[in-house]
Amino acid sequence: MILPLDIPSPCFVVDYHALERNLAIFDKVQQESGTKCLLALKGFAMFATFPLLKKTLHGVCASSINEAILGCEEFGREVHTFSPAYDEDSLKQCLEISDHIIFNSFSQFERFKKLREQFANKVEFGLRINPEHSEGEVALYDPCTAFSRLGIVRAEFEDKNLAGISGLHFHTLCEQDSYALERTLDAVEDKFGKFIAQMKWINFGGGHHITRDDYDVAHLCKLIKRFKDKYNVEVYLEPGEAVALNAGVLVTTVLDIIHNSMFIAILDTSATAHMPDVLEMPYRPEIKNAGQPGEKAYTYRLGGNSCLAGDVIADYSFDKPLKIGDKLQLLDMAHYSMVKTTTFNGVKLPAIALYRDKKVEIIKTFGYEDFKNRLS
Ligand SMILES: Cc1ncc(COP(=O)(O)O)c(C=O)c1O
Structure with missing residues (x-):
């Protein structure tokens, strides 16, 4: 990028062609593995670029009602919403505009049963699981760290009724490669394998550094295909950073x-x-x-x-x-700066x-x- 000398300062300048380059890699992953990739709005939400991004990505992952509305208004494809906890008002609004709603606890899933039932024909519900397998080196970014509030641990699944749940979600990675994902999938299958078989979809979260030069895209595709075939589920990825990496x-x-x-x-x-x-x-x-x-x-x-x-x-x-x-x-x-x-x-x-x-x-x-x- 050669920028004009009179560019305002400070200024975030996002490179359209670098986004295209990243999207070509996502396109390949989707074509080869059959996964659906969503944009994690928490990482990159410059909606002026959404007309380009939505040509390839299937929708957005939102972490709040505000992100869900932005995704609905400006992206216009699938909206998958997860929040560590919903209040009733924002959940009602999220239900109106989301395709998937993911709960972080059985307590929230059960508390909002009536509300869920009203939207059962329109919205699919999922639970975020905590595979208790850490790949992250930085505790601040490790959802599997001790006493983590993010995701339901296996012990909490005992004697729970999963009626009404069609998917599971985990997010454990941060700027990591497909081999970290493979180890995580081993932990997920080991702990939650019997539940996965009852599901329609599983969301592998974000943190996949797919567009980094040394990322093994073929290995990622192999993992996804194996998982889809074994459990007969749809697989979603919801990267933020990789969409706008070096862009x-x-x-x-x-x-x-x-x-x-x-x-x-x-x-x-x-x-x-x-x-x-x-x-x-x-x-x-x-x-x-x-x-x-x-x-x-x-x-x-x-x-x-x-x-x-x-x-x-x-x-x-x-x-x-x-x-x-x-x-x-x-x-x-471009990522985790403008949004923060x-x-x-x-x-x-x-x-x-x-x-x-x-x-x-x-x-x-x-x-x-x-x-x-x-x-x-
Ligand atoms: C639940 C969830 N999904 C997706 C992401 C996006 O991760 P990344 O931008 O590292 O790909 C995050 C990041 O914190 C997350 O918490």
Whole structure:
């Protein structure tokens, strides 16, 4: 992507052609394995791209009534909704617009029996299971960690009536390969095999890094086909990150350069407000034309424009000294960034743009009203 110099800053720029490239891989997976892939809106929800995404993906996975409405309004295909717990009002609304509703506990499944029965002809119901098999290295992203509130453990299934349930759902992976999925499927089958055979569908959740260069797509297809054949079920995948992997940048501008034992550049973006995963996970985003600290001639710590002391992106080196006004591109910023922005400290929200056929279309800019509207 060659971006114009006058692009607004900060700005998320999503690359239409990179999305097409990722979708071609999903298309292949769907064709070869017979699975249906959904977009997890929690990871990527830039609805200006939905006309493209919905040509390949079968629908969306929503985690709240707001995401379900967005999926229904803007995507218009299947809506699969899961929430750790529903309140009655939002469940009623979700039932109106969802194809699948997934419950996180028998308690919720039983509590809303009457409501479920009213929608039984229109909505399919599922339960999220917890296979108690951890593949994740980061506890924050591991739904199978000890005392996890996500998913029903096998012991809770004893003596339960599964009438009205047509599917099971699990989500255990995070940026993982098909071999992690294979080990997870072994755990799922080992614990829940006898229930799977009674189901119409099973949802393998997200966390499949399908569009990463070294992902073994053929192995994934083999796993899915084997599962479908063995249990005679439909298989769904609901990735977020893989749909938008390497499909966008965050453009930011150097506002100041200071010195405190090292050079520190202050940017017009913020780790905490615009890319909180950098601090939570934590991880170090790549920057176009930058290296590890010390690798190139000029090293800087890049800091955000909020008052949080730890609002630091990381240390990077550059071939030339940075100057005030320089624009930098943080790479792979389409997923889990735009969906997570806040207006903490009143830091300006990044604009949203789409790059297509060498042109940049500015889709949305934000201002004072967007900050104010959330506060009273
Ligand atoms: C239930 C569920 N489904 C799907 C996803 C999407 O995962 P990813 O974006 O890693 O593919 C998540 C992510 O947290 C999730 O919790």
